[in-house]
Amino acid sequence: MSEDKIVLVLSEPSVLINLEQKLTQFGYTTLIAPPNSNDALAYIQDNNPSLLVVNAKLETDFAGIELVKKIKSINGFPVIIISSENNSEAYLKAKKVNPVAYFTSPFEIDNLFSTIEIGLANFKLQEEIVDAHKKYEMAIKAGKAGVYEIDPKTLEIEGDESLAKIFGFTLQEVKDKGWSNLMPIDDYNKKVSVLTELLQGKIKSYSIEHRVIKNDGSIAWALSSGSLVNNSRGKVKIVGTLTDISERKISENKLKEYSERLELTNSSKDKFFSIISHDLRNPFNSLLGFSELLANNIEDLTEQEIKDSAKTLNRTAHNLFNLLTNLLEWSKLQNGNFSIEKSEVILNEVINYTLDSFSESIKAKDVIILKENETELKVFADRNMIESATRNLISNAIKFSRSGGIISVGCRVNGKVAELYVTDTGIGIPVEDQDRLFKIEKQFSTEGTSNEKGTGFGLLLCKEFIEKNGGTISFKSAKDKGSTFIFSLPYQS
Numbered sequence: 001m002s003e004d005k006i007v008l009v010l011s012e013p014s015v016l017i018n019l020e021q022k023l024t025q026f027g028y029t030t031l032i033a034p035p036n037s038n039d040a041l042a043y044i045q046d047n048n049p050s051l052l053v054v055n056a057k058l059e060t061d062f063a064g065i066e067l068v069k070k071i072k073s074i075n076g077f078p079v080i081i082i083s084s085e086n087n088s089e090a091y092l093k094a095k096k097v098n099p100v101a102y103f104t105s106p107f108e109i110d111n112l113f114s115t116i117e118i119g120l121a122n123f124k125l126q127e128e129i130v131d132a133h134k135k136y137e138m139a140i141k142a143g144k145a146g147v148y149e150i151d152p153k154t155l156e157i158e159g160d161e162s163l164a165k166i167f168g169f170t171l172q173e174v175k176d177k178g179w180s181n182l183m184p185i186d187d188y189n190k191k192v193s194v195l196t197e198l199l200q201g202k203i204k205s206y207s208i209e210h211r212v213i214k215n216d217g218s219i220a221w222a223l224s225s226g227s228l229v230n231n232s233r234g235k236v237k238i239v240g241t242l243t244d245i246s247e248r249k250i251s252e253n254k255l256k257e258y259s260e261r262l263e264l265t266n267s268s269k270d271k272f273f274s275i276i277s278h279d280l281r282n283p284f285n286s287l288l289g290f291s292e293l294l295a296n297n298i299e300d301l302t303e304q305e306i307k308d309s310a311k312t313l314n315r316t317a318h319n320l321f322n323l324l325t326n327l328l329e330w331s332k333l334q335n336g337n338f339s340i341e342k343s344e345v346i347l348n349e350v351i352n353y354t355l356d357s358f359s360e361s362i363k364a365k366d367v368i369i370l371k372e373n374e375t376e377l378k379v380f381a382d383r384n385m386i387e388s389a390t391r392n393l394i395s396n397a398i399k400f401s402r403s404g405g406i407i408s409v410g411c412r413v414n415g416k417v418a419e420l421y422v423t424d425t426g427i428g429i430p431v432e433d434q435d436r437l438f439k440i441e442k443q444f445s446t447e448g449t450s451n452e453k454g455t456g457f458g459l460l461l462c463k464e465f466i467e468k469n470g471g472t473i474s475f476k477s478a479k480d481k482g483s484t485f486i487f488s489l490p491y492q493s
Helices: 013-025 037-047 063-072 088-096 109-142 161-167 171-177 185-199 246-279 281-300 303-335 347-357 359-365 383-399 457-468
Strands: 005-009 029-032 051-055 079-083 101-104 146-150 157-159 205-213 219-230 236-244 342-346 368-372 378-382 406-414 417-424 472-478 482-490
Touching: 005 013, 005 037, 013 029, 013 109, 037 063, 051 063, 051 109, 063 079, 063 088, 079 088, 079 109, 088 101, 101 109, 109 246, 146 161, 157 161, 157 171, 161 171, 161 205, 161 236, 185 205, 185 219, 185 236, 219 246, 281 303, 342 347, 342 383, 347 359, 347 368, 347 383, 347 406, 347 417, 359 383, 378 383, 378 482, 383 406, 383 417, 383 457, 383 482, 457 472, 457 482
Parallel strands: 005 029, 005 051, 051 079, 079 101, 368 406
Antiparallel strands: 146 157, 146 236, 205 219, 219 236, 342 378, 406 417, 417 482, 472 482
């Protein structure tokens, strides 16, 4: 049972019922607030939810968005806004309150549920990072910074115990070593440049971040701030402080990594949903169209027309099945629900099994298959993943080969890796498209030589599967000359 509470402020009964059932099914505490902004506000304040799902339109067109605006000024929990119609004004208003997501009807409840889970997870991670960042800042402020004085002529250091503690040396050791031995050369040159500008009057003070070398040889990050000071006798010296900011740097890097990961996750999710909504619709439309033709007009069709329609239905069903298989396998990988079960895999057997499964396609396309290197070659990997990767590579080779083309398939040992390769003499990949392979954010699809459809997910799946097994995948291709795809796996004889 999840500790998260989800409050629903929804004026559409069907969405409310379906979403409540879905959330309850997965153990979330679901609270239903009155679909009125004033009553809902009081209800939300009393229950302090983990996430809010609200209609943009309640008692007035934008009452739900105004409700979110009020809530955001009190509490920062994540919010998802739903609009029952494609209203650009509502979208622009919603955008200003920074929701996790904005859905416009019609939409799938499963997509909304997935977004709720992602929103909760991301919000918790962000809270952890922000809390850690605050703790680090408090620790830095609470800890005494090291204080130093620098002789402008010799750059010799005089400091206090806190300064010595940062480096892990004694005060005398810090003085004897000097800045040049307490900092990496690049950072030392940076500091000297800043001090020179200070002494030349180009700047009045400085505050720079740089690395320092500690007594144990480790590298730490420090914030160095200072300015020129004249004593009562007119002697000029540079006085500054040095604060260890290593923890803050770690926090900033985590935040950066999180932001990049979140951006990639959102990009992948958007692309995934786009493919589902677009590429699944087309084959289903084709299936429905041809099945309807057969159902309504079969008495009027010739035997050949019926055969042609049946072949088209069969081809579309196979394409749809392959698409669904790739989508589901990729989705499992992204959600971490794909277990890897490694065992001894004979690559030659995988090749033969895969070619047998494509025998009809090979015959229909009239391509020539050359099986090379029949020597038995064993690797330790997940058989299902290796078969899926091989299936996708051979499927692509058939799809992009012309009638009478040659496809060479084989495996071999190359140093410490075993390689499985698929070479075709087909249409090849233009140079400008080659950097788009294996990237979901740049995913694209090309029709085969017999107008076969695809989504570009196959190669992405290949890369994921091979890397999960400790391998790599590469390719060579030239337009109108063909392509060679190779995946490599760790090999021990």
